Each structure stands twice: as structure tokens, then as C-alpha cells.
Ligand SMILES: Nc1nc2c(c(=O)[nH]1)N[C@H]1C(S)=C(S)[C@@H](COP(=O)(O)OP(=O)(O)OC[C@H]3O[C@@H](n4cnc5c(=O)[nH]c(N)nc54)[C@H](O)[C@@H]3O)O[C@H]1N2
Ligand SMILES: Nc1nc2c(c(=O)[nH]1)N[C@H]1C(S)=C(S)[C@@H](COP(=O)(O)OP(=O)(O)OC[C@H]3O[C@@H](n4cnc5c(=O)[nH]c(N)nc54)[C@H](O)[C@@H]3O)O[C@H]1N2
């Protein structure tokens with residue numbers, strides 16, 4: 070199996086890839102006759118087709134038979150649907166659904182004094198909703214009274230789409246109405262880049278719109294994909310994707326075939342995008358993992374010494390090149406960063422490096438940078454060097470030139486339309502909390518999110534963070550809704566150690582994830598297909614607004630997050646402040662009306678809500694606008710300065726230099742990693758680099774539960790690990806073998822896929838594979854399915870960003886000869902009857 074056999078050259082073939090879907094079905098009569106389905110309509114027996122809804126994976130028309138969602142067909146306006154929609158029915162009806170409120174056996178017995186080493190043994194007792202919410206409320210009370218706000222942390226993540234039913238807003242508002250808690254900064258996606266880039270170019274860059282693809286296709290001579298896999302990663306977006314961006318990838322493919330644009334991929338792997346554009350059509354710079362900065366420095370060195378750089382741009386739009394130069398030339402440390410020096414570290418030979426520099430300087434060059442390379446120790450340096458290289462080329466602000474960090478995300482580069490961005494359910498509130506203490510007892514009230522396990526394990530420890538000192542708070546209780554930290558966070562055995570120090574963990578989800586398994590109270594939320602909502606259609610493209618129609622009734626005892634948190638708030642007299650007196654439909658109408666008002670100001674007309682909801686179900690905005698990133702700055706740097714202290718690009722940042730961090734200094738530099746393959750530290754013992762990049766068949770851990778999808782990619786029932794033929798044969802491993810992937814931090818089983826798309830020394834397991842310990846709760850347990858975060862390291866990128874370093878990970882792989890137990894990750898908890906005496910929750914509800 071290949072990881073990239075999905076996006077086919079021909080659209081028709083692409084559509085046919087979707088398991089069980091027919092082209093006729095997609096282009097069928099539903100195009101002309103949108104159907105409405107209200108909650109009452111979805112309940113009964115019979116067949117309902119063409120029900121419209123959105124999702125992270127695209128908009129769909131659902132088929133519902135006898136109250137079951139059985140098939141997802143692509144929305145007729147989505148010309149490049151993702152294969153992942155085939156897994157959506159399993160998301161609703163699969164065996165991993167949380168059915169009832171559940172409480173962990175020993176927590177039920179002893180509450181916050183429970184034996185926390187039992188967490189993870191998966192033994193739970195079913196309780197009533199009333200009782201579960203009473204427990205939840207009483208724990209919030211206890212924490213506020215005993216410790217105050219520094220002991221409580223809540224978190225959300227990728228949840229589901231829908232402007233109203235967003236778990237993060239619901240969780241944040243409900244908790245804020247009860248009391249204060251520890252806030253978090255940063256994220257796992259772009260944690261390093263989003264801290265360094267504002268210092269260098271004055272904005273985060275990562276989530277912003279990029280230059281319109283038509284302009285790139287017209288003007289670029291060379292496109293450099295630097296650790297960016299467009300084809301794989303544009304399948305899933307934050308709001309409902311329209312997938313229009315794939316049309317430009319088709320045009321790019323044509324231009325590449327005709328030799329009009331040259332594409333270079335700097336990546337240890339032949340990516341889906343590379344494969345799609347043509348394996349022999351793309352120039353592959355197979356850089357050693359984590360060794361991009363030496364390559365970048367050598368490119369800069371070549372540009373400088375061969376006088377290929379734009380002196381005028383550096384003088385007029387940048388500051389600090391002269392402080393960077395002594396380092397580049399080796400005057401400050403005795404080591405010129407030339408191509409000969411770099412080749413030994415990055416594995417790209419010196420001539421190729423120099424040729425690459427000449428090609429980049431030889432015409433209009435668009436650098437397309439992904440995010441994986443900043444999800445590593447010192448990830449800041451690579452992002453900074455991308456900007457330095459683009460500055461030396463001097464094309465920033467020109468169409469088809471310069472750098473961009475968001476091209477693989479949210480349909481970036483699709484021209485945006487003038488339209489409406491709907492509001493939603495906000496997490497903030499003006500109503501005071503019941504417990505209004507802001508006494509954090511000397512601990513910090515905000516921490517970098519990727520350091521939250523440090524806080525649990527080492528409360529009181531002081532760490533540096535972007536110029537501030539943070540005193541880690543002593544967390545005692547965590548509440549998660551719409552995130553799965555046992556997939557999101559690194560080094561699971563360390564998470565387990567931390568978990569043991571927590572008194573109470575609450576998880577609100579719709580699937581029985583490993584986070585639920587390691588929680589004390591688990592509350593079943595509905596999936597997005599069991600409720601009504603509104604979605605933006607398209608992200609940067611702002612193509613329209615789509616109705617999300619409820620497909621089926623809430624399954625088992627699942628309830629909407631809105632209802633869960635409303636009933637929680639009722640327990641402390643904040644129900645009205647939570648709901649603002651509105652129910653689901655009331656909220657949708659309000660969000661719509663606010664959208665209409667916003668539209669009026671912008672000359673965009675929205676129909677009345679009832680007309681939209683009952684008849685149209687979709688509105689499309691018009692007038693796509695072309696855009697060139699950084700154009701205004703280029704045209705007039707005085708009138709349109711960047712948000713940096715100098716208003717210019719900071720190749721040297723005095724602000725950062727003044728922080729005096731040894732691992733992130735005043736200009737970009739090469740720092741050796743704590744572990745690195747290809748001869749780097751630790752590679753003798755652990756010779757393979759493990760990349761845990763984003764999955765082709767899932768959104769993180771979402772849809773891993775889908776059997777329909779797993780049958781396309783799982784190998785002998787395990788998550789695949791991709792390795793190079795050379796590495797496989799050296800270990801006697803063949804395609805389809807079950808292997809053990811391990812290092813000093815842990816061990817997982819996986820199914821081997823031997824593939825020459827991977828460079829020697831590089832292995833891949835996609836993030837989001839569910840954790841399935843053979844001995845749940847024990848640190849060091851063998852994960853029977855293949856979660857790569859058992860193996861990753863939990864250290865910050867540097868004192869600047871303190872972001873995740875998931876990709877600083879080495880492993881060894883061996884053929885597995887032990888007993889192979891069945892995977893049990895997807896089948897929910899072990900249900901226990903409460904044989905023990907336990908103290909019931911104090912009755913709060915009447
Ligand atoms: N299908 C799908 N799409 C998604 C997501 C998903 O889960 N599934 N998640 C979305 C989210 S939240 C995010 S944050 C983005 C993630 O976007 P990214 O972080 O950009 O994506 P990844 O696929 O993790 O990695 C991109 C590329 O980096 C390469 N790479 C790895 N190590 C190195 C290295 O050392 N040097 C170089 N030069 N390249 C390297 C990988 O081989 C891969 O081709 O994707 C979004 N899109
Ligand atoms: N090793 C490694 N680790 C990584 C990464 C990596 O590249 N490598 N990437 C990182 C990145 S970029 C990201 S963004 C994170 C993603 O981390 P998360 O955002 O935690 O990932 P998801 O798997 O999307 O988790 C979302 C959870 O919300 C649940 N959910 C969905 N809808 C609802 C709802 O309506 N209500 C409630 N209550 N719950 C709902 C889903 O079932 C799922 O369990 O992972 C990070 N972790």
C-alpha cells in the first residue's frame with residue numbers, strides 16, 4: 070500500500086476511490102432538489118437521501134435508513150471530495166461510541182482520593198446523567214475551595230465543525246461562570262512558528278491567506294515545497310472545506326508536465342504531492358530529518374558568496390543582515406556555513422545545494438513551507454531561516470515570490486470572496502463567576518499548552534517562555550472536551566505518570582478514546598450528525614454558508630455539549646447566563662441574524678433564516694479577489710510597516726537577543742538536537758528517525774475508530790509503520806509483518822509497509838493512531854495498535870516558544886515474534902457493576 074495512492078490525476082478516478090460511492094450518486098438529482106430534514110423528520114423509519122451537512126472533511130449529502138446514517142455522498146459542489154467521508158457513518162454508529170455517563174470504579178468508591186494508578190485499566194460503572202453532573206459540579210466546587218484557580222485546567226482541540234455547537238466555547242463559558250482556571254497559550258500545530266514569526270515579520274503568518282494560486286501559477290518559475298504536503302493535508306480544514314484549492318494543484322501538475330514551472334520538494338519523503346505531480350517531474354531534495362537548518366544556511370552562504378542575493382531588498386526591507394553575516398561566514402565561530410559543511414549534516418551533496426541556490430535566485434521562486442519542521446526541537450530556527458532565505462532572494466511581496474507558511478491549510482491560495490463570517494457560541498461571558506478568586510498563589514495564570522504535563526509533574530518549577538518567567542501551577546483537576554490529549558500530547562508514559570498526580574479528570578467526547586479510558590468521569594456528547602448547526606463553506610475562500618442538518622437522533626444517552634454544560638451551570642445558578650435564554654434553534658437564528666447585519670455593512674445579502682434553513686440550505690458568495698501576500702509592505706514599507714519593532718523584517722532581533730536564551734539567540738543558528746538520526750546524537754543506539762506526521766485517512770485521532778477506513782490502511786490490524794526497503798531488509802522485515810517499534814520511552818506494535826517513498830533511516834507512523842495498552846495504566850505497556858506518541862519526546866522547542874518537539878524522535882524497529890493480542894482500543898470500557906458501597910453524589914438537582 071502506498072500512502073499517496075489517493076489523489077489521482079483524473080477527477081473521475083479520484084471520485085471512484087471513495088469506498089462504496091458511485092459517481093451517479095454524487096451528481097444525482099440532489100443537485101437540483103435540496104431536501105430539508107428537520108429533527109422530527111429524521112427520526113422515523115424509511116429512507117432519506119440527500120440530507121445536507123458540513124464537516125472537517127467536506128460537505129456531504131447523507132443517506133439515512135430507519136434512523137441510521139448509512140452513507141455519505143459528497144456535496145455536489147465539492148469537485149474534489151476527500152475519501153475520508155466514507156468513515157463518517159462509523160463515527161455515529163461504530164463500537165467506539167460512548168453510550169452512557171461512566172465513572173471509573175475506584176473514583177466512584179473514593180472520589181478524589183482514589184487509587185490513581187488504576188487509571189487506564191478501563192473499568193467503569195454506568196451512572197445516571199444527574200449523578201454524573203452532580204459529581205462534576207461538586208469537584209469544581211471542591212477544587213475552587215481547596216486550592217483555588219491554579220489547580221484547574223481545561224482544554225479543547227479539533228472538536229467538530231459547526232459555528233454553534235463548538236465544544237471549546239461551551240466548556241470555556243461554563244467553567245468561566247463557575248470560577249477561574251489556568252489559561253493556556255500556543256498550540257500543537259504551529260507552536261514554534263507562531264512565536265518566532267511575529268518577532269521576525271510582525272505577524273503569525275501560519276494561519277493567514279496566501280498569494281492567490283492563479284498569480285503563483287502565472288508568475289512562479291520555481292516552487293519549493295519545504296516540508297509541505299498539500300494534497301494530503303488540504304483534505305481536512307478547520308471549517309468545512311470546499312476543496313476548490315485542488316483545482317489549482319491540477320493546473321500546477323499541467324504546468325509542471327509542460328516544463329513551465331519547476332517544483333522542488335525538500336522532504337525526507339516522497340510526499341503525496343510529489344507523487345501526484347509526478348515522481349520524476351519533481352526535484353527531490355531528500356534532506357536528513359531535523360537537518361534543514363544546515364541546508365538553509367548553506368543556501369544562504371552560496372547566495373552570498375556567489376553574489377546572487379538582493380542587496381537592495383536587504384538594505385531597504387530588513388534589519389540585521391550584518392549581524393547574521395559573521396555567523397554565516399564563520400567569522401564569529403570559525404565555521405563557515407558553506408555547502409561542504411552542510412552536506413555532512415543534511416545529507417544533500419554540496420553541488421546540489423549550490424545548484425539549488427542558483428535555481429532559486431534564477432527566477433521568481435515561491436517558497437511553500439509546511440509546519441512539521443517547526444514541530445521539532447529548535448523548530449523556531451527553521452521558520453526564521455525560511456524568511457532569511459526569502460529576504461536574500463528579495464521577492465517578498467511579489468506575486469509568485471517570497472515565502473508562505475500556510476499553503477497546506479484551510480484552502481489557502483484560493484481567492485477569497487466578500488462574504489459573511491458567522492459568529493458562534495463564544496466562551497467568554499460578562500457574568501461574574503460563582504468563585505471569583507484570582508489568587509493564583511504565586512503561580513502563573515497562563516502556561517504554554519505543550520508544557521502542561523510539566524506543570525503536573527513539577528509544580529512550582531520556573532521556566533522561560535517568550536521573554537517571561539512562568540511558574541508552573543500545581544494542577545489537580547483537568548476537564549477535556551473536544552480534544553484527545555492521549556493522542557495530542559507527546560510521550561504517553563510520561564503523561565501517565567502525570568495523570569497519577571491528578572485528583573480528578575473529566576472527559577467529554579463522543580468516542581471512547583484513550584483519554585476517556587484514563588479519565589474518572591466520562592460524559593457522552595453527540596456527534597455533529599445528531600444536531601443542527603451552521604457551517605462556513607470554505608475557509609480562506611469564504612465560498613459560502615451551509616446548513617448542517619441533523620441526520621439522526623442522539624445515540625444512546627449522548628447529549629449535546631450545549632445541554633451538558635447548561636445542566637452543569639444550572640447546578641450553580643448560571644443556566645441563564647450560559648444559554649442567554651436560547652435553545653439550539655434560537656441560537657442558530659441569532660447567529661444568522663448577526664451574520665445578516667454584518668453582511669449589510671459589506672453589501673452582502675443573506676436571505677431570511679427560515680428561507681435559508683427550509684429551502685436554500687446553502688448560500689454562495691461572489692467576487693473572488695486576487696491577493697498578494699506582503700504586497701502592501703513591499704510597495705510602501707513606511708506606510709505599511711510590519712508589526713516588528715523596526716517595522717522591517719528582522720534577520721537579527723534585538724528583542725530575542727535580549728532574552729539571552731542559549732537555545733534561541735539574536736539571529737537564526739544551527740543547534741544540534743538532543744537526538745537526531747543519520748549520525749546525530751543517539752543514532753547509534755536508535756538508528757531510525759520517526760516522523761509522526763498528519764494522517765492521510767484521519768483527522769488526528771478522529772475517524773481512527775472507523776473500520777470502513779481502517780480496512781484501507783491498517784496492516785494486520787495495526788497502524789502502519791512505513792519504512793525504506795533497505796532498513797526493512799537489514800532487519801528481516803517484510804511488507805505486512807507485525808513489528809515492534811521502540812525506544813527508551815516506550816514500545817508499540819505496528820504493521821510494516823516497506824516503501825521506497827521513504828529515505829533510508831526514516832520511518833513514519835501517522836499521529837492520531839489510538840493508544841491501546843496491553844496492560845492499561847502501567848507505564849511501559851505495549852501499545853497494541855501503534856500510537857506514535859508512546860515514542861515521542863516531551864520537551865519544549867526552546868525557551869522562546871516552549872512548543873511541542875514531537876518530531877525529535879529516534880526509534881529502533883524489529884520483527885515482532887511475541888504473542889499478538891487483539892486490538893481493543895475501539896470497543897469502549899469494561900463495564901462493571903457497582904458491587905462496592907459508594908457514597909452517592911450529593912443531590913443537587915431537584
Ligand atoms: N489529512 C489530514 N490533513 C490535515 C490534518 C490531518 O490530521 N489529516 N491535520 C491538519 C492540522 S491540525 C495541521 S496542524 C496540519 C499539519 O500540517 P504539517 O505539519 O505541515 O503536516 P505534516 O503532514 O505533519 O508534515 C508535512 C511534511 O513534513 C515532512 N517532514 C517531516 N520531517 C521533516 C524534516 O525533518 N525536514 C523536512 N524538510 N520535512 C520534513 C513530512 O515528510 C511531510 O511531508 O495539517 C492539517 N491537515
Ligand atoms: N506525534 C505527534 N503528535 C501530534 C501532532 C504531530 O504532528 N505528531 N500534531 C499535533 C497537532 S498539529 C494537533 S492540531 C493536535 C490535535 O489534537 P486534538 O485536537 O486533540 O485531536 P483530535 O483527534 O481531533 O481530537 C478531537 C476530539 O474531539 C472529539 N469530538 C469531536 N466532536 C466533538 C463534539 O462535538 N463534542 C465533544 N465534546 N467532543 C468532540 C473527538 O472525538 C476527538 O476525540 O495533535 C498534535 N499531536
Ligand SMILES: [Mo]
Pocket residue numbers: 257258259
Ligand atoms: Mo494542528
